[in-house]
Amino acid sequence: MLLVDYSVGFGGAIKSLGLVSHAMAGVSPRVLTCQEPSEIQRWYAGFPVHRFRTTVNYRSLGRVRDRVPAGVLGRFAMKGIAGVDLLATGWNLLRVRALLRRYPVDVAHLNNGIAPPEALHAVHAAGVPCVVHMRGFPSPKEVRRAAQRVRKIIAISRSIAQAVAAGGFPAQDTPIVWDPVDLDLFARTATERAAVRARLGLRNADVAVGIFGRVVRWKGQLEFVRAALRVLKAGLPIRPVVVGDVSDGRADYLEEVRSLALGSPYADRFVFAGYQPEPAPYYHAMDVVVHASIEPEPFGMVVPEGMAAGKAVIGAAAGGPGEVIEPGVDGVLTPPGDVAALADAIARVAQDAAFRAALGARAHAKARARFSIAQAASQTLAVWEAALR
Numbered sequence: 001m002l003l004v005d006y007s008v009g010f011g012g013a014i015k016s017l018g019l020v021s022h023a024m025a026g027v028s029p030r031v032l033t034c035q036e037p038s039e040i041q042r043w044y045a046g047f048p049v050h051r052f053r054t055t056v057n058y059r060s061l062g063r064v065r066d067r068v069p070a071g072v073l074g075r076f077a078m079k080g081i082a083g084v085d086l087l088a089t090g091w092n093l094l095r096v097r098a099l100l101r102r103y104p105v106d107v108a109h110l111n112n113g114i115a116p117p118e119a120l121h122a123v124h125a126a127g128v129p130c131v132v133h134m135r136g137f138p139s140p141k142e143v144r145r146a147a148q149r150v151r152k153i154i155a156i157s158r159s160i161a162q163a164v165a166a167g168g169f170p171a172q173d174t175p176i177v178w179d180p181v182d183l184d185l186f187a188r189t190a191t192e193r194a195a196v197r198a199r200l201g202l203r204n205a206d207v208a209v210g211i212f213g214r215v216v217r218w219k220g221q222l223e224f225v226r227a228a229l230r231v232l233k234a235g236l237p238i239r240p241v242v243v244g245d246v247s248d249g250r251a252d253y254l255e256e257v258r259s260l261a262l263g264s265p266y267a268d269r270f271v272f273a274g275y276q277p278e279p280a281p282y283y284h285a286m287d288v289v290v291h292a293s294i295e296p297e298p299f300g301m302v303v304p305e306g307m308a309a310g311k312a313v314i315g316a317a318a319g320g321p322g323e324v325i326e327p328g329v330d331g332v333l334t335p336p337g338d339v340a341a342l343a344d345a346i347a348r349v350a351q352d353a354a355f356r357a358a359l360g361a362r363a364h365a366k367a368r369a370r371f372s373i374a375q376a377a378s379q380t381l382a383v384w385e386a387a388l389r
Contacts, residue, residue, distance in 0.1 A: 001107055003017060003033075003111060005033040006034060006110075006115050006119075011214070013112055014039055016376075019043075023373045029044075030105065034051060050099060092119075095118075111133045130387070134160050137296065139167070140166050154380065155177075156178065156179055157298060160298055177379045179299055179304070180373040181304050182280075182373060183373070192285075201271065202271070207239065209289075209290060211289075212279055216247065217253050217294075218295045220293050221242055221253075224292045225257055226260070227343040232266040238350050240270050240271070288346065290314045300315065307324075314331065332348070
């Protein structure tokens with residue numbers, strides 16, 4: 001089994017595949033990744049690892065593109081960047097082909113959609129069955145381009161499966177596998193609630209409302225702060241908490257979020273917890289967990305992780321969260337980007353402790369039933385076996 005992971009730094013893709021691959025008996029994964037050594041050690045420990053794209057990858061290319069000026073010089077610069085990427089693709093295509101000749105594999109699993117292209121082409125040329133884990137919304141053109149080289153596409157939500165179907169890929173070859181949650185870890189860390197709250201300066205009477213994840217514009221931290229300010233102006237004792245830091249986004253967005261919160265009359269109510277390598281205890285420290293993406297979310301790990309902690313979860317009703325949350329039963333849904341609706345939802349859940357507890361209890365039960373590592377591992381293994389057939 002060859003696992004190709006094109007993500008850089010911490011994210012749901014590497015976490016999900018790491019949890020699943022370690023739970024499979026009788027599978028010997030070999031990993032091809034451009035991940036940083038610390039993340040490899042954390043999620044792929046014990047597996048043979050080969051690194052590629054360590055310098056020229058989507059993150060480094062994105063940072064260079066952000067600095068390109070407008071105008072004629074900018075257009076020439078963009079062509080130069082595209083040329084460098086093309087050279088890297090060709091070089092790594094040869095490297096992947098050599099890897100497959102040296103270490104024959106039964107199935108290749110591309111963990112980040114059809115990227116990178118060199119892995120897709122090399123695997124196809126070698127005649128190795130290929131499975132693609134689609135974690136974002138592909139265009140019909142992307143699906144059609146991959147269709148002749150791929151046996152199965154794993155969709156992480158019904159929304160992704162529908163996007164794949166729009167490209168003409170057979171529905172029977174597009175199983176849905178929910179990303180898993182380490183339920184045992186969430187059970188073990190429940191006792192850390194008081195310690196984490198003390199670390200964050202939260203009192204017992206505070207209703208902690210947390211948003212988790214990479215601080216990038218489409219994840220909605222700015223809308224979360226705006227909604228929290230409305231609730232604070234209404235006199236409710238909430239403590240808005242932002243857990244996360246800049247990842248693939250721009251540092252100026254984080255500064256915009258911080259400036260809005262800390263420049264308000266309620267600056268002392270906000271907590272910026274930064275990046276946490278293990279966020280499970282921080283979920284337990286919250287009373288309400290908010291998912292506020294302003295664009296359709298492919299899946300949204302914040303939602304099942306908040307559920308696993310037994311918290312009342314407020315999610316944006318587009319994409320994966322709308323498929324996971326049953327409104328008013330095990331969570332609350334609001335329209336993406338609607339600050340007023342999000343503020344109303346936070347106020348409603350924050351004021352009613354009994355409602356909050358009922359939502360959290362039912363959410364916890366759903367997480368235990370639907371998002372186990374064993375279940376995701378079994379489903380993924382079944383897809384690999386089907387690809388072999």
